[in-house]
Amino acid sequence: MAKRIRKAVFPVAGLGTRVLPATKSIPKEMLTVVDRPVLQHCVDEAREAGIEHFVFVTGRNKAVIEDHFDMAYELEDTLQRRGKKKEYDALMADLPAAGATSFTRQQAPLGLGHAVWCARDIIGDEPFAVLLPDMITLPGQRGGRCLAQCIEAYEKHQGNIIAVEEVAPQDTHMYGVVSVGADFGHTFEISGMVEKPPQGTAPSNFIISGRYVLEPQIFPILERVEKGAGGEIQLTDGMKKLAEAQGFFGVRFDGKTYDTGSKVGFLAANVAFAMARDDIRPGFLEELKKIVGPL
Numbered sequence: 001m002a003k004r005i006r007k008a009v010f011p012v013a014g015l016g017t018r019v020l021p022a023t024k025s026i027p028k029e030m031l032t033v034v035d036r037p038v039l040q041h042c043v044d045e046a047r048e049a050g051i052e053h054f055v056f057v058t059g060r061n062k063a064v065i066e067d068h069f070d071m072a073y074e075l076e077d078t079l080q081r082r083g084k085k086k087e088y089d090a091l092m093a094d095l096p097a098a099g100a101t102s103f104t105r106q107q108a109p110l111g112l113g114h115a116v117w118c119a120r121d122i123i124g125d126e127p128f129a130v131l132l133p134d135m136i137t138l139p140g141q142r143g144g145r146c147l148a149q150c151i152e153a154y155e156k157h158q159g160n161i162i163a164v165e166e167v168a169p170q171d172t173h174m175y176g177v178v179s180v181g182a183d184f185g186h187t188f189e190i191s192g193m194v195e196k197p198p199q200g201t202a203p204s205n206f207i208i209s210g211r212y213v214l215e216p217q218i219f220p221i222l223e224r225v226e227k228g229a230g231g232e233i234q235l236t237d238g239m240k241k242l243a244e245a246q247g248f249f250g251v252r253f254d255g256k257t258y259d260t261g262s263k264v265g266f267l268a269a270n271v272a273f274a275m276a277r278d279d280i281r282p283g284f285l286e287e288l289k290k291i292v293g294p295l
């Protein structure tokens with residue numbers, strides 16, 4: 001029996017240099033897609049996938065993230081006194097249970113592998129999920145957002161899981177890339193991986209798209225892994241080492257993933273998430289038509 005995935009790590013220490021000046025004083029994870037912070041969309045995805053404990057690896061100037069997942073006494077009191085029950089209930093539904101969040105700081109931007117390693121004591125000796133909050137997802141035909149599909153694959157294969165997505169060959173150098181081994185359709189065995197391969201050298205077009213389920217044996221490896229691409233401690237390098245001892249499987253997520261860390265991706269996410277909302281789509285579509293012509 002595969003162990004249940006109860007905890008998820010959200011590395012949220014990044015500086016957001018791709019969307020300056022928006023992120024000068026606001027953490028990039030708090031920018032809104034429709035009416036929810038990007039990070040809240042990721043937490044929603046994790047919750048839907050059964051995650052019970054949310055571990056945020058933050059950094060300086062990110063304290064507002066902690067406030068977002070706490071009670072907001074004055075606001076809640078005012079909403080209640082003014083009879084704004086709908087708004088109050090929505091806030092309460094989003095509030096994580098007491099003790100269900102942990103915050104730790106990555107003191108220096110040493111890379112994603114280092115950020116995940118910072119969560120080692122909070123995770124302990126159990127498999128866990130990682131969600132990169134730049135990436136937000138909408139459900140596909142198979143049901144569920146990306147992490148739910150990853151956990152389903154974890155239960156099936158009982159190995160480490162990486163969500164992948166196919167991109168154009170000229171874009172592979174910006175990502176981690178996996179090699180495809182035995183193929184099972186929705187999932188496949190990962191036979192190799194490389195972080196940010198130079199143009200023209202990627203082993204496939206399947207990029208690592210920001211959702212992982214990992215065994216805790218990754219932690220002692222991350223403690224020792226050397227700096228890799230970009231001079232950073234890379235999660236991909238740690239996983240590559242772990243793959244010498246344990247199985248890794250790719251999940252072809254059949255929904256849509258948006259990279260909100262880029263300006264175009266962020267705008268596209270806002271359009272897609274607005275169109276996915278029954279209460280917003282009709283009015284939004286009218287406005288869109290005025291801007292871009294008939295759709």
Ligand code: G1P
Nearest residue numbers: 112132175176207208209210236
């Ligand atoms: C990170 C990972 C990379 C992955 C990417 C997805 O890179 O290291 O493997 O493909 O996220 O967004 P970063 O975006 O931090 O450079």
